[in-house]
Amino acid sequence: MRRAPAPAKINLSLVVGPLRDDGKHEVATVLQRVDLGDCVSLSAAPVLDVVGFDGDTIVRAALAALARRAGVEPRWLARIAKAIPVAAGLGGGSSDAATALRLANDMLPEPLAVDDLAAVAAEIGADVPFFLRPGPQLGTADGTVLAPLDLPQDYWVVLVLPDGAVKASTADVYRRFDERDGMRGFEERRAALVDALAAARRARDLATLPGNDLASSPLAGALLEHGAFRADVSGAGPSVYGLFLEQRRAEAAARTLRTVGRTWVTAPFRDG
Ligand SMILES: C[C@](O)(CO)[C@H](O)COP(=O)(O)OP(=O)(O)OC[C@H]1O[C@@H](n2ccc(N)nc2=O)[C@H](O)[C@@H]1O
Numbered sequence: 001m002r003r004a005p006a007p008a009k010i011n012l013s014l015v016v017g018p019l020r021d022d023g024k025h026e027v028a029t030v031l032q033r034v035d036l037g038d039c040v041s042l043s044a045a046p047v048l049d050v051v052g053f054d055g056d057t058i059v060r061a062a063l064a065a066l067a068r069r070a071g072v073e074p075r076w077l078a079r080i081a082k083a084i085p086v087a088a089g090l091g092g093g094s095s096d097a098a099t100a101l102r103l104a105n106d107m108l109p110e111p112l113a114v115d116d117l118a119a120v121a122a123e124i125g126a127d128v129p130f131f132l133r134p135g136p137q138l139g140t141a142d143g144t145v146l147a148p149l150d151l152p153q154d155y156w157v158v159l160v161l162p163d164g165a166v167k168a169s170t171a172d173v174y175r176r177f178d179e180r181d182g183m184r185g186f187e188e189r190r191a192a193l194v195d196a197l198a199a200a201r202r203a204r205d206l207a208t209l210p211g212n213d214l215a216s217s218p219l220a221g222a223l224l225e226h227g228a229f230r231a232d233v234s235g236a237g238p239s240v241y242g243l244f245l246e247q248r249r250a251e252a253a254a255r256t257l258r259t260v261g262r263t264w265v266t267a268p269f270r271d272g
């Protein structure tokens with residue numbers, strides 16, 4: 001049996017553009033894994049089975065797709081130990097799927113090459129290929145074209161999942177973006193993101209990145225008032241993240257915001 005962490009992600013920037021022919025939007029997004037994660041374990045089994053997640057999980061679809069691409073039967077049992085809140089904008093399912101893909105691929109008699117595995121991941125979802133890569137990445141196209149980023153990692157992250165938040169589907173959040181004609185100025189914001197990334201040297205420079213085009217939250221303002229140097233919604237939401245230079249201020253902010261939701265204090269994920 002093999003086991004690996006499946007870290008959550010936050011979007012330090014999410015610039016969204018026009019709808020593409022494939023039904024997804026052009027994006028430029030900065031993806032950063034954080035040290036809050038699920039745990040995925042995989043073992044050989046007579047048939048494909050996934051336990052630990054109620055309902056249909058994209059982990060099953062990912063493993064079935066890998067088996068098809070590799071020309072083998074999907075003889076794996078995947079166990080998921082959830083810690084990432086579901087449908088929170090933290091990429092939990094995508095991370096579980098990518099972690100299961102990597103574990104299963106390593107068990108194949110002839111593992112797929114990196115690019116072939118990334119192609120399987122991209123079929124499963126826009127965020128899945130990111131979790132096969134180390135470190136922060138710039139995602140472009142539909143989010144699956146990735147370029148590694150050398151960004152500061154010396155900060156603390158407070159995550160807040162507002163009580164009673166009901167997540168609209170990611171598709172609906174993108175649809176609302178279209179309805180409000182959100183793509184205006186996309187080229188300028190994408191250029192501003194590229195320039196800000198090139199100039200980022202210290203953690204607080206991350207505050208200069210364009211924000212999240214899809215969603216906003218008053219909780220971001222609350223985090224800034226409690227000392228965050230950057231705060232925004234993650235992905236399609238509803239989770240909000242705040243970046244802090246000092247752990248004690250992050251801990252204090254998380255304690256205070258427990259009145260409005262579940263909170264976590266974490267940091268950028270460090271590859272083992
Ligand atoms: C919001 C983000 O999480 C930011 O990282 C991603 O853009 C969405 O990633 P995801 O949840 O893995 O999304 P997918 O499962 O690939 O797609 C779900 C739905 O979101 C919309 N979608 C997704 C990605 C994208 N670049 N444009 C879109 O319009 C599409 O309607 C798609 O059918």
Ligand SMILES: Nc1ncnc2c1ncn2[C@@H]1O[C@H](COP(=O)(O)OP(=O)(O)OP(=O)(O)O)[C@@H](O)[C@H]1O
Pocket residue numbers: 053055056057058059080085086087088089090091092093094096097127170234235236237
């Ligand atoms: N292993 C899994 N973990 C979490 N959600 C899963 C899993 N498998 C399938 N799902 C489903 O996928 C959908 C998205 O869940 P997930 O937790 O990945 O959302 P998210 O964190 O909002 O993702 P994103 O940030 O990409 O929008 C939910 O409806 C959930 O039921």
